[in-house]
Amino acid sequence: xxxxxxxxxxxxxxxxxxxxxxxxxxxxxxxxxxxRTMGEIQRIFYFHVASAWTAFLAFFLVFVAxxxxxxxxxxxxxxxxxSAAEVGIAFCTVVLLTGPIWAKPVWGIWWxxxxxxxxxxxxWLLYVGYLLLRSLVxxxxxxxxxxxxxxxxxxxxxxxxxxxxxxxxxxHPAPVIAGGEGSGLDPTMWRVLLVCLAxxxxxxxxxxxxxxxxxxxxxxxxxxxxxxxANPGNRF
Amino acid sequence: MKELVGSMGIGTATYWIxxxxxRAELRTRELLHTTLVFVLLVVVLFSFTFEPTREESRxxxxxxxxxxxxxxxxxxxxxxxxxxxxxDTLSALRLAPIAPFSIFLxxxxxxxxxxxxxxxxxxPIFAALYDVTILPVLGEILVVLALGxxxxxxxxxxxxxxxxQARMRELLLPLLLLPLLVPVLIASVTATASLLAQExxxxxxxxxxxxxxxxxxxxxxxxxxEFLLED
Numbered sequence: 001x002x003x004x005x006x007x008x009x010x011x012x013x014x015x016x017x018x019x020x021x022x023x024x025x026x027x028x029x030x031x032x033x034x035x036r037t038m039g040e041i042q043r044i045f046y047f048h049v050a051s052a053w054t055a056f057l058a059f060f061l062v063f064v065a066x067x068x069x070x071x072x073x074x075x076x077x078x079x080x081x082x083s084a085a086e087v088g089i090a091f092c093t094v095v096l097l098t099g100p101i102w103a104k105p106v107w108g109i110w111w112x113x114x115x116x117x118x119x120x121x122x123x124w125l126l127y128v129g130y131l132l133l134r135s136l137v138x139x140x141x142x143x144x145x146x147x148x149x150x151x152x153x154x155x156x157x158x159x160x161x162x163x164x165x166x167x168x169x170x171x172h173p174a175p176v177i178a179g180g181e182g183s184g185l186d187p188t189m190w191r192v193l194l195v196c197l198a199x200x201x202x203x204x205x206x207x208x209x210x211x212x213x214x215x216x217x218x219x220x221x222x223x224x225x226x227x228x229x230a231n232p233g234n235r236f
Numbered sequence: 237m238k239e240l241v242g243s244m245g246i247g248t249a250t251y252w253i254x255x256x257x258x259r260a261e262l263r264t265r266e267l268l269h270t271t272l273v274f275v276l277l278v279v280v281l282f283s284f285t286f287e288p289t290r291e292e293s294r295x296x297x298x299x300x301x302x303x304x305x306x307x308x309x310x311x312x313x314x315x316x317x318x319x320x321x322x323x324d325t326l327s328a329l330r331l332a333p334i335a336p337f338s339i340f341l342x343x344x345x346x347x348x349x350x351x352x353x354x355x356x357x358x359x360p361i362f363a364a365l366y367d368v369t370i371l372p373v374l375g376e377i378l379v380v381l382a383l384g385x386x387x388x389x390x391x392x393x394x395x396x397x398x399x400x401q402a403r404m405r406e407l408l409l410p411l412l413l414l415p416l417l418v419p420v421l422i423a424s425v426t427a428t429a430s431l432l433a434q435e436x437x438x439x440x441x442x443x444x445x446x447x448x449x450x451x452x453x454x455x456x457x458x459x460x461x462e463f464l465l466e467d
Contacts, residue, residue, distance in 0.1 A: 070463055125415040132411060136402040146398045149460045150412060153391065156456060157416050160449060164419035167441065168426050 013209070017202045024192075024199040032192040041105050048098040050196040051091045052120070054204050058088030059127065059155065061208075066151035069144055075219060078144035081151060082134060083211035085127050087204060092124045115166035122161045126154040140222060246341070249334035253342020260319070261350065271312040271354045278304040279362055293366040298428035301362055302421055306388065309351055310410040313392035316343050317400035327467070336462035344393040344457075351385050373431045376438055380431065383446040384424035390453045391416055397464040419449055 028046045035042035065081035068074075099117060100110040111117065130151055137143035185193070261267055282300045286292055320326035329339055359377070363370045370377055395413050399405040427442035 070460070122415050122418050129412045129415060133398065133402060133408065136404055136408055138403070139401075142401050145463050145466060146401055149394065149463055150398055152460060153394065153416060153453070153456060156452060157419070160419045160452070164422045164445065167445075168422055 010210075013206050017199070017206045020199040020202050024196045027192045027195045032189055033186060038106050041102060044098050044102045046193050046196040047200075048095060048102060049193060050200045051094040051098070053197060054200040055088050055091035055095060057201065058084045058091060058204060058208075059123070059158075062088060062127070062130075062151055063155040066148040066155075069148045070152075075140075075144070076216075078148070079212055079215040079219065080208075081148065082131075083208050083215055085130050085151070086211055087207045089124065089127050089131070090207070091200070091204070092120065092127070095120055096124060113165075115162055118165050119158065119162040123158055126157065130154060140219065140226075244334050246335050246338045249332075249338035250341040250345065253329075253334075253339055254345045257343060257346030258349070261346070267312055267315060267350055268353060271308050271350070272357055274311060275304050275308045275354060275358050276361065278307060279358070279365060283365065293368055294432060295429075297362075297366050297368050298425045298432060300366070301358075301428065302384070302425050304358070305351070305355065305384070306414065306417060306421060307410070308354060309385070309388040309392055310413045312350060312354075313347055313389070313396045313413075314399065314406060314409050316347060316393060316396040318396075318405065321400060326465075330465050330467065336465050337458050339465065340393060340397075340457055340461040344389050347393055348385060348389045351389060352382070355381050355385065368432055370432070373436045376431050376436075377428065380424060380427045380443070380446075383443065383450060384420055386450045387420040387446060387453065388413075388417060390450060390457055394453075394457050394461060394464070397461070401464075420446065423449070 024046070028043050032043060032046065034040060035045075061084040062081050065077045065084060069077035069081065099120075103112070104110050130147060133150055134143055134147045137146055279300065282304070286296060317326065320329065359370065359381075362368070392409075392413055395409055395416075399409040399412065402408050423442040423445045427439045427446070430437050430439040430442075
């Protein structure tokens, strides 16, 4: 009965996210106006920017979970941290892949070493390092502690990387949204962007829940294994 | 137990850890020798990737220098905690009635000294090989080196403590450390480049930036290092 309840709520959640994604897709292709100079390719903007914000949200969650783990020492915080890191990397990968697809026709190049591009790339590398570290530490408590410390160091680095590249390495126009004078977004475009953001954040929550549950099962299994290897005579 | 913990100040404890590290290194000098040979190798290898004439070396020289130092640092910081594991001396350090932060400080200072010695030996060789004039701005370059090295050593010593608890640690440390040090690389190269330019100038923004980086991560290490010493 309980199992069935979980299955049903998961199914409802999945369907709701699928519907939201459909609405977002419709809004992007049929409601958003075509951009004057870039044309159709600019429609990738909605998923690109919304994925970036969602990825930052996920990495912020990792940071909060890392801090909470060190303070409270409850395994759930570690499980949340690894789940958010993995899902965040997925969104960050979408950003890094959609960016060049957009850049090639518009700028004529796949990549430019601009502040936002480069710092997103460094961010991605840092969190891949976070997962790599986790995969290489055997003991669960040590893994949680070392990766929490590394996660906090990595998160602190993100604004520093961004500033360093912005000050010394940028040769590229200012941001479109909130970039100061002359920047700004058409109101319809704003609305479509917010719909996409809502859809992707919903997807984030869905994936996070799924991944978190998997991680809990995983650590339960790890616990059982450790207990068996601690008393080999006591096999089931 | 409480009174014992307070029995030695952070300064004294740091001094003893530093002295221990230096004594251990001076017995074998293996860390210094390997780092120095490695840095020389990198500097020579770089010369094959472009034509090291005067104009080009002025443009690429600072970048080469800092990349060599960054790679050297990510290799040489590794033994800092691994050495303690071989004879399980880390447990002894853990039991010592001293603040955990002083263990970090002592080791970080020792690493700072080792890297600085390697840098001081490398600098004249680098200047000669790439025909860069450093004598008129030597003092300023040393300040940039010190600030950049401090950033490398602070984060690197913490990561060495992290890496020591993992498998494949020799490979892991550079993978964790190098992306984190991107800002240090950028600021140090910028500052060094403006010192080696036709009209040498001190890039104060870069200097303040490096100081900021060092302070932020020193504070983070002070708060977080003790978690890494738990058994």
